[in-house]
Structure formats: C-alpha cells, structure tokens
Amino acid sequence: MTTDLALTTTAWQRSGSGASRDGEAPRKGSTMKHRSLAAMVAATAAGALVLTGCGQAGQGSVNADGKTELTMWTHSAGNPGEIAVYDQIISDYNASQDDYVVVREDFPQESYNDSVVAAAASGDLPCLIDMDGPIMPNWAWSGYLQELKLPEKLTDSLLPTAVGTYQDKIYSAGYWDAALSIFARKSVLDANRIRIPSIEEPWTREEFDAALETLKAAGYDTPIDIGAEDQGEWWSYAYSPILQSFGGDQIDRDSYLTAEGALNGPEAVEAFTWFQELFTQGYAGNAGTIGNQEFVDDQVALSYTGVWNAQAALEEVGDDLLILPPPDFGHGPKIGGGSWQWGITADCVDAEGARDYLEFSFNDDYIAAFSDSQIVIPATAGAEGLSEHFGEGDDLHAFVELSQQFALARPATPAYPVISSTFEKAAKDIMNGADVQSTLDNAVKDIDQNIESNDGYGF
Template identity: 65%
Template structure:
C-alpha cells in the first residue's frame, strides 16, 4: 500500500511560497439559492481504499442536511504540495485541505490556515499526535496515525537465545548492539534493515525519535528559536556516532528496496519499519512474526508520530466556513475513523475506533501498533522552520552514514536551521 507517512517533499517550494506572504484562500461560496459549496482537496488520488471512505463520508454528510455541500477534488500525493503552493499564491485555496502533520506550523505561520475551532469533546479524544497545535492554537486534526516497530521472527530470536523485548521492557542500546553482533555471527550479512534506502521525511520521522531516545532533539522545544546545543549536543553526537557505526560494522546498509521485502525474504533478521508494512508481513510471515518495540537508547524508547491531518484555509469564511466545521465535526465519528484505519492499515485516532478495528482491536493482529503509538509516539517540532529542520537533519544523518564526523555533520545542520530561523524571524 501507499506509505501514509507525511512526505515534506516540496520544502523548497513551500519556503518560496511562504515568501509570498499570507495566502487568503478562495471565496465564500454561500448563496441564498441553495447549499453553500464547501471545496475540499485531498492528497489521496491513487489510494482507492481511502477514497472509498471519503466518498461515503461526503455522501453521508451531504445527505444529512440541506445547508452545505462538500465537493471533493483529489490529487496524487507527489503533486499535492505543488497544487497547494500554487493555489496559495493565487489566493484560491479550497476551504478544506489535508496536510502532513509536521508541515502544518509552516502553513499556519504563512497564513494558509485558520484555527480549527472544533469542540474539545472531539479533539480531546484524539491521540495527541493526531492534533496539530501551533502558537497555542489547534490548526489541524487527523483520523489516524502511523507508528514504527521492529519486525522479527520469534523463531530467529529463540534460536539465537535473544530476549524478546516488550513494551514495558524494550531492548537497551547495549542489548540491541549485542543482538546485532549475534545475528551477524549467525550468518546474516546485514542483521537489520533500518530503511536507509528511503529518502525525504522518512529520515527525521524514523531516526529523530532515536535521537530523542538518546537525549537529543532537532531543536530546543522550550523556545523553538535555536537548534544549537540540542541537535549538536553530546547526546545527539553519541546517537549519530552509533548510527554511523551501525553501517561501518555491517549491522545495516543503505542498499536494497524501500520497504520490508528483505525481511520477508529472510535476508535480514530484523526490520525497523512502519505499520504500513505490517499487513504484508503478517500475511507472509504468519504467526512467527514478532512486532517489537523501539530500542531505548538511554532516555526511554521513542517513535515518530503525526500523520495526515485536516485544516480550514484562511480564505474560507461565512457559511462555507461554517459548513467546513460542520463537516469535520461529522467526519470524526468512530465509524469513519475505523473505516479509514481498516482501508489503509493505519492506527485509528480514538480508543473506541481502534477497539472496533479488525486490525487494531482486542483480537487484531496489529494491536501492538496502537499500544506503541499511545506509549512512545512524539510529534515532530511544531515550528514553521520544520521543512528546513527536516532536510538539514536528513543531510547530516546521511553524511554521518557515509563517513563524515558526526559532530561536524550536526554542527552544519544547526547552522542551516538557525540561519533559517533568524532570516525568517520564526517565533519573534
């Protein structure tokens, strides 16, 4: 299936769009002659399961009342950010738009979005990582989240006398290192697939949570004004040194296909991957599949959180804006959250929706992911500088993987991030 991860693929285009200033989107389409038209854009073209749920949801909402009519337009994920950028520059954004969770603060700061103003009875029930806040206000909310885990085969762990980690007691870094050494000695050329062949937002999503587990972070979250002393802290350097060593020792490599195929084929013993690969793993590996928690690098296990969410554009006003909020309130019914979850294999944003899911409910084979998300998931930094943070961290981690001194790579990332923060006046 399509990776549901947020891909901040058009960071440079977004930065260019921000320079154009506030994007006062489309027009209020209310009229006295009929229902107010509420335009809605999604990134879901090419995802038939997700689109089928939206089709039913919109039909149900439109049939439930006579005041508003939601009209949907779908874009391929790869073209979506470009479409938003162009519409913002022309001040013709739709009323409703979905967005990758970590990009929301950039869009809110740029003037694309207005506060969501949904009832707290809705937002308080959602996973914290499914609610997007910036500058003390909620601007976005989502129906689901994704989560990371380590896939293993129980038979392989038992054969090599490795402790099976649990949510309450994940592997420590020392245990993980020992397990990788053991598995390499057992004949695995590459014991773990860390997913390093992937690109873009995967890098901060997958690896900055490891950085946080080690005690580092992408930015000083208490002020959101500098990465210095945090991204290049001793703890951050220690983690990136471990990351570099994992490749130098042959525990991991950056070859192979993106996804989980090498684990399914038995070429690697462990796979650090996401819930979007879990259904295939269950089908191919069966009852031998073990879904393990992330490694605790010293400060507690962590995983990335925050997937696609919904917001309302600043140009949506009057009856159309009223209709957009009514639609969102209607859409957060558990039956729709469960339908989105089961059509895409992503984690429902409420406990009650998860309980009804065939994958994440009490008897679901993927219920571990819902538990991992609740216990370990962290959002990426809520700052308009996130696109530059994302690309700077990716560059630093790849440079370290390829042999650059980790402290030097992180210092360069800090310089890029702090320069962006200063030049744009984020947080001033």
C-alpha cells in the same frame, strides 16, 4: 544600420504601394486588406460589447441547487482505499443536510504540498485541506490556515499526536496516526537466544547491539533494514526518534529558536556515532529496496518499519511475526508521531460549513474504516473497538500501545521543513562517513540561520 533601415523602408513600401501581396492583383489586395482591417475592428468591438454586456460570472460558491459548495483537497489520488472511505463520508454528509455540498479533489501525495503552496500564492485554496502533521505549523505561520475550533470534546477524544497544535492553538486534527516498530521473527530470535523485548522492558542499547552482532554472525549480511535507501521526510520521521532516545533533539523545544546543543550536543554526537557505526559495521545497508520485502524474504532478520507494512508481513510470516518496540538508548524508546490531518484554510468564507463537515466526519465508524483500509492506528478509543485489527486482542493492537507509550510529535515549528531537510542531509553525510561533530555543527548553523532570517518564526 542605415542600410538596414533603408532596406526595411523599401521593403515595406513595396509591399504596401506595390499592392501585390500574396500574389494578388493590386486592387484586390488593397481591398482585401481593408476588409480584413474592418473585420478585425468589428470583431474587437463585438468582443468588447460581449464582455461589457454579459457581466462577470458568479463569484459565490452556491451551486444550482442553492447549496453552498465546500471544496476539499486530499493527498489521496491513486489510493483507492482512502478514496472509498472519503466517498462514503461525503455522500453521507451531503445527504444528511441541505445547506452544504462537499466536493473533493484528489492530488498525488508526492506533489501535494507543491500544489497547496502554488494555490496559496494565487489565492485559490479550497476550504478544507489535509496536510502532513509536521508541515502544519509552517502553513499556519504562512497564513494558510485558520484555527480549527472543533468542539473540545471531539479533539480531546483523539490521540494526542492526531491533533496539530501550534502556539497553543489547534489548527488540524486527523483520523489516525502511524507508528514505527521493529519487525522480527520469533523463530529467528529464539534460535539465536536473543531476548524478546516488551513495551515494559524494551531492548537496551547494549542488548540491541549484541543482538545485531549475533544476527550478523548467524549469517545475515545486514541484520536490520532501517530503510536508509528511502529519502525525504522518512529520514526525519524514522531517525529523529533515535536521536531523541539518546537524549538529543532536532531543536531546543523550550525556545524553538535554536538547534544548538540539541542537535550537536554530546547526546546527539553519541546518537549519530552509533548511527554511523550501524553502516560501518555492516549491521544495516542503504542499497536495498524501499519497503519491507527484504524482511519478508528473510534477507534481513529485523526491519525498522511502519504499521502500514504490518498486515502484509503478517500474511507472509504469520504467527512467527513479532512487533517489537524500538530500543531504549537511554531516554526511553521514541516513535515519531503526527500524520495526515485536516485543517480549514484562512480565506474559507464558509468556515462554519467546513467545521460542520469535519465534525460529522470524526465519527468512529469512519475512523475505523480508514484504519482498516490503510492499516493505521485509529485516533479514537471508540474506533479501536470497531476496527478489525487494532482493538484489544487484535493482531495489530501492539501498535496502539506503542503509539500511546512512545510517540513524540515532531517539532511544532514553521522551521520544520528546513529542520527536516537539513537533518536528512546531515544524517546521510554521516552515514557516508562524514565527521559527526562538524556535520552536526554545520546542520545547526543552517537551521539557526534560517530561523534568524525569518525573525524566529513568531517565537
């Protein structure tokens, strides 16, 4: 240490007093150093003067034309269909009045939530954000959102699952909803003498099991594609309705404080035992490709999939395509409800403008345009009539009825992200052969612990 210090001192002494840094002559080097120092002091002083003299940039959101800018974030980057509709709405709105101008920023869906959470952490959320229905309670509880306060007449006109309610207050509303169904070929069901179910008379559990057995015997390696190769929210969205149809649920919806009994009771065990047997008996697999290609290629006889795949399936399969309700496992067929919706952020200083824009945008023409562009169910009866696919007698009208009859929103609790990921992990473990009861018990424990450590999330 002492040696080091001595060497260091010597070195600096040399470079200072030796005055020969960078190979320059002593006097010149010394002069250069002084000049550099002087230049640095001058630059710092000038910088400080500039900063103190010029003042802070404008903090308001008023643009050069005197209009208040309302920024909105969408999850639609890479989706030209949705963006085209937004472009239309925004340009119509901006031209319709002189107070506000709406500016859009698009984010990719897969990472949208991360972007919103990061912006919330730094206090940089825009006025308007869209969000997937089930995440809304968490964001409302986290203080990202304010009450939507759109006219009651407007929210009442929407599909119930297109309105996001948390603790009896409306925080979000959407232009559309999605629905799952079972796609089948009429010719295949007829050839195998399988009854074609209807909304009034869906398949019972016994009928559905028998159909799978028959189709397996008919030569389909895996008779149904349920999308088990997918991941993330799909698992909760697609398979929690099966659990609910058996009589279970992801959480006790009376208290929202525990999953005990709902997710690990006898009904849930029965549901997941059935789910496990789908794979052990070879009725479904998890090695396919995400999407509906296996059904289109007739590698599977049935496909448990969403409305968004319906038009492509119609184009491939034509009149032979059947859109069937999910089976009734004892408590009626169930479909997950609640999709992307709009909300106003808590710190939005121009909330009135944001509301004005949203009210303008919930127009039947725009809703129908969304519906036809994305092949999703329009949220209003008026838009249904304007839509090419979802009006009475149109090719995809079945989805409207399915949604109206069987849709059940996912639990409206801030714990939902944890419920969803825990549900996915448990269901995947069970699919892979884990013991049903103990896996569900552990899932309940994880969910309850999270709720407890967050003081019940306000319930």
